[in-house]
Amino acid sequence: MSKELATKYDHLAVENGKYQKWLDHGCFKSGDKSKPGYCIVIPPPNVTGKLHIGHTTDESLQDMLTRYKRLKGFDALYLPGMDHAGIATQAKVEARLREKGISRYDLGREKFLEQVWAWKDEYADTIHQQWAKEGLCLDYSKERFTLDEGLSDAVKEVFITLYNKGLIYRGKRIINWDPVQRTALSNIEVIYEETESKMYYFKYVFEGSKDFLTVATTRPETMFGDVCVVVNPKDKRYKSAVGKKVINPANGDLLPIIADEYVDIEFGTGAMKCTPAHDPNDFAISEKYHLEKPICMNPDGTMNEICGKYKGMDRMVCRNTLVDDIDKAGLLIKIEKHINQVGYSERSHAIVEPYLSDQWFVKMEPLAKQALDFQQTADKIKFYPDRFEKIFTNWMTGIEDWCISRQLWWGHRIPAWYHKDTGEIHVGKEAPKDIENWDQDPDVLDTWFSSALWPFSTLGWPAKTEDLERYFPTDVLVTGYDIIFFWVARMIFQSLEFTKQKPFKDCLIHGLIRDSEGRKMSKSLGNGIDPMEVIDQYGADALRWFLTASASPGLDMRYSEEKIQAAWNFINKIWNASRFVMLNLGDDFKPTEIKYNELTDVDKWIIARLNKTIESVDENMDKYEFVVVGTYLYNFIWDDFCSWYIELAKVNLSGADFKVKKQTQNVLYYVLDSITKLIHPFMPFVSEEIYQTLHNNDQIFIINDKWPKAYEYGAKDDSSQSIEMIIETIKRIRNYKSENKMLPNAKIAIKMVSKSLQRKEAIKRNAAYLKRFGFVDDLSIDDILDKSEDGAFFSVGNGIDMLIPLKGNIDTKVEKERLKLELLRLEAELKRSNAILNNKAFVAKAPAAKVEQEKAKLADYNSQYKSIKEKLDLLK
């Protein structure tokens, strides 16, 4: 052991430089064909800025799984990449330009895109540095970007194929229009928020009459686009009105009154204005009755030329001005407060305008059906937790067509050209030959269109590559529930359509990280946590342990610094335990073969505990139950290994028996070595540091080693009763001293009593531990207790009693009370145990092992009860 660990865990010293070394030694390279393949693709972060703690959560889980699989002997590929993030990135770059007083239109498309690419390079760089700090074992030789050549080709391939199959079409539909970004949005990019708005009631006077009917609206400015008033045919109030005309108070136009079942008699006045170009339901009515669809707004949300004097006004200004004017004309009846759901743009937070516009759509019904059918097969994607499958299938059922065109510049240009004269559409990878006669569609595709292809486009699709063959379908997708619709669902139907396979076998959904008060982290609240600051302060290992080992699948978790500190403390504990081991192995230590049968009881005990831990960890890693894994590791390392084994081993290490010492050293080495691998997926840096130090070699890397095997030593049914008994006895002694206000290190005499030769032998073998940790200076072992002997009496269990002799110094009254309490406790146990065992249904139905276990407990309680009862009777 030429290199020693520092006395205190220093995360900065441990983590600095390691990542580069891993890269230099190709630790993250994939492609070893002698092993089975395994693959996780990173959910590509947006190149809009820095990674936040949500990314770190995702990535910690993915990295943990990849490292685990590597140790398990897989050729595990963790594939990196980033997303161009159309709207988001363009908005950032536009905002930056705006500070200089420049708009994208000033620059023009080409110059503007140069600016965006520069931005992309800058932030890609930042993201790379962040991944390094997180310690992600990404294979950078396979890194992809959604706008790179291969992926762009995949996008074109998909677009053209779907177009030719009739699953992509261009049409004039009501879409969600963001007047700030000046682009169409898909339905899920609109966030509905309950908003207090106003309901305006206007008089619509009948043509040639003074009578009127009342129409209510929340958006008066759209009245310039009205084409009729609709009532329900069953509405008696308006029976006679149908077929007549009323005057639009906004512009004096005559509007026919028509009848349609769509109108809800109960709502408002029962008379609805119909604005086909600015409302999806009105649009449907206009289609049904072949009505005009006049548009009254410009793309930037100002009123257009059909609005007369309101032309050029912003829609909200127009609303107020128009209402004033109508009021002056005596046609305003009332204004009421009205709570309704208003749609806001996810990115710009502008109020979204339903707007009639020419856009490209993906026809969802056949694709959704394919995905839903697939989930009925045995080959279906497994969601963890499985309730998210329902979220997915519910959404896919009855889903509307996906608007995929965006009036932006940053993104995949739609591969469609329109003939200047004939209007003919050409869709293809290349432009038509007589390009001078054609104009390419200026729009780009929704950024999620390319993300949807990510699991296979990154592996080379549409080419039939070796990687695709080897790593696809990918093994698990890890992401938050907030993007199931945006991304997960779309990957599934696109993958099924184009590869005829699922994109991933498992889908692991995690929750969101909230602040310590349970609020969502957001820029406006300023409550976001920068993962890089946390890493600087506590280390990536501590942050990763917190993120992976304390979050239940699918549930949100609160961030708090105390929890990170607790994680740090745990690592510090591991660090110091490692220090202890290395100090006690010595500089020239070379492990020799562990001869299991020659080990002391404590050595066998820790190996039994290790075996059980490995078994449980394996089982729960495969179920993605990381909290359970974390609990097993924590308890094993802190309680079993640090609190008990290291302490007990001190006896072996300081003893005179060289062979015992050497074997215990071997076991310490073996267990610590196993621990480093067990924690490696969670804490890659510190585990590497300890591993290399333990092996006295900084040119070997833990990730290339093998995951520990349960029962490499010892058998499954090995009993570790003798050490459990020793531990129990030590606890009893400590408790007795504490209760009796004795110092913990007060010397004490004890008498251990058992009729079993085997148990007496076990006590004799392990007497040194009792002496050292119970501070026992006089230990005697007997077959039978002379019940008249004065002292504090205990039944330790397992047929062993203990007496702390007090030779006349005992307060008999107190001792009697203590024993009575103990009897009461045992009586309750006996009652419970008997009740269960006397139950025929239990004995018949419960697993045999469970029944046996209960019987053994009952026997033990009985013997303890008997011992104490006898002793108590003698005191009377």
Next chain:
RNA sequence: GGAAGCUUAGCUCAGUUGGGAGAGCGCUUCCUUCACACGGAAGAGGUCAGGGGUUCGAGCCCCCUAGCAUCCACCA
């Protein structure tokens, strides 16, 4: 309106086919013993939201109620 969650110790949360209520932090008492005081030892603290049901047995399964938060849909 529909769906899927959550409610367990003072706080934050685990609790894996139903079989003796757990952890971290905080709190009390004691201990600077040669891995660790970012530690060790011993403790206190819970009618598992409430009510009903199934079962020999329920924190866990079923039903109802209340509170909290989420997603989807939506009427002008």
